[in-house]
Amino acid sequence: MATILILGATSDIGMTIARKFASGKFDILLAARKPEQLQPLESDIHIRYGVNCRSVAFDALQYGSHSEFFSSLQPKPDISICVFGILDDEEQAFNDWHLTERMIHTNYTGGVSILNVIAKYYIARKKGTIIGISSVAGDRGRASKLIYASAKAAFTTYLAGLRNKCFKDQVHVMTVQPGFVYTKMTENLPLPKLITSTPEEVADLIYKAYLKKKNIIYVKWFWRYIMLIIQCIPEFQFKKMKL
Amino acid sequence: MKKQIANWGNYPVIEANEEYFSFPDRLRELILKENGFIPRGNGRCYGDASLAKTTISTLKFDKILSFDRQAGIFECQSGLTLDRILDVIVPSGWFLPVTPGTKFITVGGAVASDVHGKNHHIDGSFSNHVLEMDIVLASGETISCTPGIHGDLFEATCGGMGLTGVISRVTFRLKPIETSFIRQKQVKAGNLEELIRLFEEYREYTYSVAWIDCLKKGPHFGRSILMLGEHAGVKELDPKRQNDPLQLPKKKQVNFPFNLPSWVLNPFSVRAFNFLFYSKNFKKEINNVIGYEPFFYPLDAILHWNRGYGKKGFVQYQFVLPLESKRGLVEILHRISDKGLGSFLAVLKVFGKQESIISFPKEGYTLALDFPVKPGLLEFLDELDRIVLQYGGRLYMSKDARMKPEILQHGYPDLEKFKDIVRKYNPDEKIRSIQSDRLLLTTN
Incomplete structure (x- = not known):
């Protein structure tokens, strides 16, 4: 039975992805900083779907530990999905380097570090799938998401490059670009209902896209066009806008 | 984040700050931080029981x-x-x-x-x-x-x-x-007397409930359909279902897409609906085997059916009267049919004995009715409250959005004991709802 590794499994999207893939009869490996929190999810998944599910400790910011973390996994996952990310208050982060740095490292450096390790293993085996969850925010830099968007832009670019690098070795890389999603990350933001997804919708779409081996998906689909329009606004105009 | 929330009756609608948690640490943090909150599940109580300026939703705590x-x-x-x-x-x-x-x-x-x-x-x-x-x-x-x-x-x-x-x-x-099916019996009753006799006759059935046409007057006052059921055994199923007796129902649901304008529900349309509902059962008695969903959850097939009552929402009124107070039931049904304020659903059920300090059920007849919110309704319900009390009955807090504190006080003899326990575990009244404030279960 195939196994999926979920990096950042205590997030709302991480937990719903776990349930979704479990319903497709995948064994589940949950990785998070506090794996002890995930015991209820382990029993939930095991009871509902009859698949194996266990949790392991993983810290995205402890780059030095990533190689050992992955080599200790037994069995090795067939799919690895990188879900972790962080959105701090941008104004505070602008004034506090620690926050800025943490946002960059969690959303970008940490992902690169662990996915490099995993990609090397998949390339050697000539098999495997990597799914990275980035954000539509990375499609264009703007004041209200200054650091977050730039880190996500870097992550999106990394995933594109990784897809290109891995292709000849039959390793598939999928980029997921969610728009607004109702999660812990966004619970204090007023989100427009019509274009906001639930974590369940995100998980459903990722699962379907995985089965179809898609390269890049927007969640939901119309975000591709919303971002296209935003990208088409000329810079001399864009810089004056409040976005 | 502030947002507009309401429970299933869409009345009242309030602005609230909704908090969520997935892990116990976060719940504890929220409880210590917030002052004046109520826990909230899926918002299917009808009135204001799970409304407060801050609600702590349990929906993500679902393992x-x-x-x-x-x-x-x-x-x-x-x-x-x-x-x-x-x-x-x-x-x-x-x-x-x-x-x-x-x-x-x-x-x-x-x-x-x-x-x-x-x-x-x-x-x-x-x-x-x-x-x-x-x-x-x-x-x-x-x-x-x-x-x-x-x-x-x-x-x-x-x-x-x-x-x-x-x-x-x-x-x-x-x-x-043994199976996921229900062996159902539906019996038509020409009036209330007959219905009560039928409840008595069929009291051995595990499941029983009756739908009453509460707008009907005269000799057919209280005409109704009694619905009875037992979990079906494997041998009672069609041969083709016997291979998979515990099958789950297919997921199919339709959505009620928008609020109906409030004039759609009027005495004529409700009467027509009730007529159809009663007349669709051609025979006096129907016996069949059906899935558990249509038996237990007929309305769940229509998501957001509450929108049928329009934007102003509706109030569900559910009371229980002791068995000896059958006359009270007749009196209340008469008031409703005279007023023409009736609803699609008037559901009657007989409760067995129950010992508890604050739970609603006690031995007797319980009737649940929906009323769309309109001018004069609240006064009318106050009148009904008085009859309920007069006959020794009480109201269900999960349905309630409007009763006065004295109605609760008289209906629940152990109320003081309940309040003492609440004070013991919630001494600063940190946990409180719009309902608990209205009913003086919380005080300041």
Whole structure:
């Protein structure tokens, strides 16, 4: 039975992805900083779907530990999905380097570090799938998401490059670009209902896209066009806008 | 984040700050931080019981913790909804011990409202099947309680509308079934007298409930359909269903897409609906085998059916009268038919005996009615309240959005005891709802 590794499994999207893939009869490996929190999810998944599910400790910011973390996994996952990310208050982060740095490292450096390790293993085996969850925010830099968007832009670019690098070795890389999603990350933001997804919708779409081996998906689909329009606004105009 | 929320009756609508948690640490943090909040599940109580300026939603706290398939014992976090539970337990040959008319409620809500079902006269209410639960108090402390250990907390939490603390984990007993089907019997009653006789005649049935046309006057006053059911055995199924007797129903639902304008429901349209509902049963008696969904959850097939009552919302009125107060039932039904304020659903059920301090059920007749919110309604319901009290009855807090504190006071003889327990575990009244303030269960 195939196994999926979920990096950042205590997030709302991480937990719903776990349930979704479990319903497709995948064994589940949950990785998070506090794996002890995930015991209820382990029993939930095991009871509902009859698949194996266990949790392991993983810290995205402890780059030095990533190689050992992955080599200790037994069995090795067939799919690895990188879900972790962080959105701090941008104004505070602008004034506090620690926050800025943490946002960059969690959303970008940490992902690169662990996915490099995993990609090397998949390339050697000539098999495997990597799914990275980035954000539509990375499609264009703007004041209200200054650091977050730039880190996500870097992550999106990394995933594109990784897809290109891995292709000849039959390793598939999928980029997921969610728009607004109702999660812990966004619970204090007023989100427009019509274009906001639930974590369940995100998980459903990722699962379907995985089965179809898609390269890049927007969640939901119309975000591709919303971002296209935003990208088409000329810079001399864009810089004056409040976005 | 502030947003507009309402429970199932869409009345009242308030602005609230909704908080969520997936892990116990976060729940504790929220409880310590917030002042003046109420725990909230899926918002399927009808009135204002789970409304407050801050609500702590349990919906993301929804994991199954254990399921003993041999003994039929189920343990879960409180935000899990009954529909998800059915998906897991039915294929293993188990069913909910008690279920209300919707499966879209959380387990925490089932305990806090101490819900009842069509089998109350045989199996009691939901809390009768709860073996143990965890409650996170206003102090942030978690207490495990059973009817015997911290019994006061257990008792005041069952039907206590969330005022003792946040129910976080519940262990309860399931009921064994051979198949996922129900052997149903529907019997038409020409009037109220006949209906009450039929309830008596068929009291051995595990499940029973009646729909009453409360607009009908004259000799057919109280004409109704009595619906009875038993879990079907394998041999009672069609041969083709016998291969998979515990199959789950196919997921198909339609959505009520928008609020109906409020004029759509008027005495004529309701009368026409009631006529059709009654007349579709051509014969005096129908016997058949149907899936559990159409039997227990006919309205769940239409998501957002509450929109049928329009934007102003509706009030559900549910009371119970002691068995000897049949006359009160007649009087209330007369008032409703005279007023022409009737609703699609007037549901009558006989409750069995129940010992509890704040749960709604007690032995007698319970009637539930929907009324669209319109001018004059609240005054009319106050009139009905007086009749209910006069005959020794009481109202269901889960349905309530408007009763006066003295109505609660008179209806629940153990109310002071309940308040004492709430004060013991929620001393600063940190946990409070719009309803608890209105009913003076919380004071300042």
